[in-house]
Amino acid sequence: MNYDRQQLLSEIVQPSQTKIVLLVMDGIGDLPRDGKTPLQAARTPNLDKLATESDLGQTIPVLPGITPGSGPGHLALFGYDPVKYQIGRGILEALGSNVPVGEKDVVARANFATVKDGIIVDRRAGRPTTEESSKVVEKLSRSIKEIDGVQITFYPGKEHRFVVKLTGEGLDDKLTDADPQKEGKPILFAEPLSEQAKKTSQVVNELMKRIGQVLSDETKMNFALIRGFSKYPRLPQFPQVYKMRACAIATYPMYKGIAKLVGMDVVETGSTIQDEVNTLKELWEKYDFFYFHVKKTDSYGEDGDFDSKVHVIEDVDKVLPQIMGLKPDVLVVTGDHSTPAILKSHSWHAVPFMIWSLYTRKGLNKSFDEFECARGSIGTIYAVDAMSLMLAHALRLEKFGA
Amino acid sequence: MNYDRQQLLSEIVQPSQTKIVLLVMDGIGDLPRDGKTPLQAARTPNLDKLATESDLGQTIPVLPGITPGSGPGHLALFGYDPVKYQIGRGILEALGSNVPVGEKDVVARANFATVKDGIIVDRRAGRPTTEESSKVVEKLSRSIKEIDGVQITFYPGKEHRFVVKLTGEGLDDKLTDADPQKEGKPILFAEPLSEQAKKTSQVVNELMKRIGQVLSDETKMNFALIRGFSKYPRLPQFPQVYKMRACAIATYPMYKGIAKLVGMDVVETGSTIQDEVNTLKELWEKYDFFYFHVKKTDSYGEDGDFDSKVHVIEDVDKVLPQIMGLKPDVLVVTGDHSTPAILKSHSWHAVPFMIWSLYTRKGLNKSFDEFECARGSIGTIYAVDAMSLMLAHALRLEKFGA
Numbered sequence A, B: 001m002n003y004d005r006q007q008l009l010s011e012i013v014q015p016s017q018t019k020i021v022l023l024v025m026d027g028i029g030d031l032p033r034d035g036k037t038p039l040q041a042a043r044t045p046n047l048d049k050l051a052t053e054s055d056l057g058q059t060i061p062v063l064p065g066i067t068p069g070s071g072p073g074h075l076a077l078f079g080y081d082p083v084k085y086q087i088g089r090g091i092l093e094a095l096g097s098n099v100p101v102g103e104k105d106v107v108a109r110a111n112f113a114t115v116k117d118g119i120i121v122d123r124r125a126g127r128p129t130t131e132e133s134s135k136v137v138e139k140l141s142r143s144i145k146e147i148d149g150v151q152i153t154f155y156p157g158k159e160h161r162f163v164v165k166l167t168g169e170g171l172d173d174k175l176t177d178a179d180p181q182k183e184g185k186p187i188l189f190a191e192p193l194s195e196q197a198k199k200t201s202q203v204v205n206e207l208m209k210r211i212g213q214v215l216s217d218e219t220k221m222n223f224a225l226i227r228g229f230s231k232y233p234r235l236p237q238f239p240q241v242y243k244m245r246a247c248a249i250a251t252y253p254m255y256k257g258i259a260k261l262v263g264m265d266v267v268e269t270g271s272t273i274q275d276e277v278n279t280l281k282e283l284w285e286k287y288d289f290f291y292f293h294v295k296k297t298d299s300y301g302e303d304g305d306f307d308s309k310v311h312v313i314e315d316v317d318k319v320l321p322q323i324m325g326l327k328p329d330v331l332v333v334t335g336d337h338s339t340p341a342i343l344k345s346h347s348w349h350a351v352p353f354m355i356w357s358l359y360t361r362k363g364l365n366k367s368f369d370e371f372e373c374a375r376g377s378i379g380t381i382y383a384v385d386a387m388s389l390m391l392a393h394a395l396r397l398e399k400f401g402a
Helices: A005-012 A045-052 A070-077 A089-096 A130-143 A195-214 A238-242 A253-261 A273-283 A296-303 A306-325 A370-374 A383-393 B005-012 B045-052 B070-077 B089-096 B130-143 B195-214 B238-242 B253-261 B273-283 B296-303 B306-325 B370-374 B383-393
Strands: A020-025 A055-060 A106-116 A119-122 A150-156 A161-167 A223-230 A246-249 A289-294 A330-334 A351-356 A379-382 B020-025 B055-060 B106-116 B119-122 B150-156 B161-167 B223-230 B246-249 B289-294 B330-334 B351-356 B379-382
Touching: A005 A238, A005 A383, A020 A070, A020 A306, A020 A383, A045 A306, A045 A330, A045 A351, A055 A370, A055 A383, A070 A089, A070 A253, A070 A383, A089 A106, A089 A161, A089 A223, A089 A253, A106 A195, A130 A150, A130 A161, A130 A195, A161 A195, A161 A223, A195 A223, A238 A246, A246 A253, A246 A273, A273 A289, A273 A306, A289 A306, A296 A306, A330 A383, A351 A370, A351 A383, A379 A383, A379 B379, B005 B238, B005 B383, B020 B070, B020 B306, B020 B383, B045 B306, B045 B330, B045 B351, B055 B370, B055 B383, B070 B089, B070 B253, B070 B383, B089 B106, B089 B161, B089 B223, B089 B253, B106 B195, B130 B150, B130 B161, B130 B195, B161 B195, B161 B223, B195 B223, B238 B246, B246 B253, B246 B273, B273 B289, B273 B306, B289 B306, B296 B306, B330 B383, B351 B370, B351 B383, B379 B383
Parallel strands: A020 A289, A020 A330, A055 A379, A246 A289, B020 B289, B020 B330, B055 B379, B246 B289
Antiparallel strands: A055 A351, A106 A119, A106 A161, A106 A223, A150 A161, A330 A351, B055 B351, B106 B119, B106 B161, B106 B223, B150 B161, B330 B351
């Protein structure tokens, strides 16, 4: 439908005392192995009991058949049209790594790579440790500070990754990746996609040559691939749009970045699910909306490790009573997309969705899995509509029309 | 959602070696007689086995409640927004009958009719044989060649139908049908819907008078009703948009016409389903995408012949192992709309949809019919999204966003 759904919501949302927890098991949707998906194979007494008291359904992250990245997957769950708001990977990585990004800056994601005779032989430079690569990032910082009046800043990242920031006048992010994406291919320079991006592409390409010179004595990390050029996107801010104090409890940079972009408070937490639950408890009085992110379901899906994915689901099941013990008004359990172990990647398959509140049409379902969700009381909806369901169940939406 | 879905797809589609078969049983959706729809009443062991290994769902051809013609029904399945791309029946009939249509031409579909004292008494002129009507078309061709500088060409069609083509400068297709659509009504002339169509309407109306004069000595075929005025519509071309070599295996002009319009190769085939399967086998290496059309399910639906529709379904079931024997990567079995025998016409009811690949959430369904599809793992989707599901299952789509 041709509406701005978020605009419509913002006009009928009202403040309230109710609390909402959005529990995202990243990449939770899967395909059956020997007739059972990980959600079916896992022992999940708490999730299944919750299913008997909830409304179930399945979400389409973007459109049927479209496999979303983590950005679009999450933006949709937060009620942002993922096609209208397309966010570069550079900015997500930068924000998640606490890189300050100004209005005129262009940031990009970079990889150390190994190049031989102009050919990229290893896109990840033998996967250096974070410590090793940080030293090389420092070396770049010392050697390259400015190109054509544009200030260059480097920020270390995990393993082979780092962030490049360009600061100056007249920069634009409409340029192609300086990364052929495949090994065995020659070095690729950035090309402008608009007249305004011409200067930026020249700076980027000069930067690549300079990086090559500075790193010429390195054996493995002797070049850099740069991609995902992005300026700071102006998104409607979650707390204002929905009139809720919102925080993100997440452990990975990418997800912190998305949350920051929409204006949530990104809070400190530990690396385990129990750490995240502890953080939730500590902050319970301070916020109305809690985005609670579990990463490992996706990681194991990407690894093709079906059994470990099952275990993470069971770990989430174990902490569920602690979350329910906080007496949220609304709890949603869902994913941002599917990551079937058999595909070892994100996929297009619909995503299980469960919403608990006092006001559900409970009683149709007996457990929480892909098939029960496909036949749940909510039906198949777009992920971008999840937010209005949460607000509705939290009694935070006024009636539409007289 | 307010996107050009096809545009979005075209940006993330990538070439691949995978093969897709889209098997369209025209008008397959139906309503129950004695508690069973034709799909349920038919003995379909092969379709049912496939259902256990597939994702099932149902499609909405245009919008809920909207009954589509064959044009919109098929365009949607091919991923073309059927409201954005509205195609005149004239052009479909012309293309399917191998009438060459130039950029400035206007074509229309015509019926021989019987008129008495200015009143239409038979809209199909007693359903002449194709041979009988062809002779009368020849007579028209000899007698009427030009009106006001516009060249007139007639092409014979099946039974009472033929095609009229106008060739000249300044022609436009925005005019009303010169056909009251009902018997017992007076002759109706075309009216321009825009200033630009004024000249065309004058030519058409003069043409009708001339046809009446030329045929005045005919007893039945003594007049013509002309409708569906259309110029050649410029549609995005399927092989370019989806990066696939595509062919259409269809036996009726209408469907060949639609396929030609979107740029598929329309290949020669025989008139039976087995003929079509043989063509599929012969061309297997030559194409990536096969649109395979079965007409008779719709024809018998239109005739109200429930039992014959059941038999056609059983015939399709029998050839299914031959199609699967070719080892397609993706097989879709669906329809372009429903044609319930009880209605004897197209209808608005959702259409059964089944997609088979190695990457389905198999196991939820036991058979292929309207009810199983309504409770399948895909849910209810728009037909225009079928194409992205096919491409996804064929691993031909890149991830959307970071």
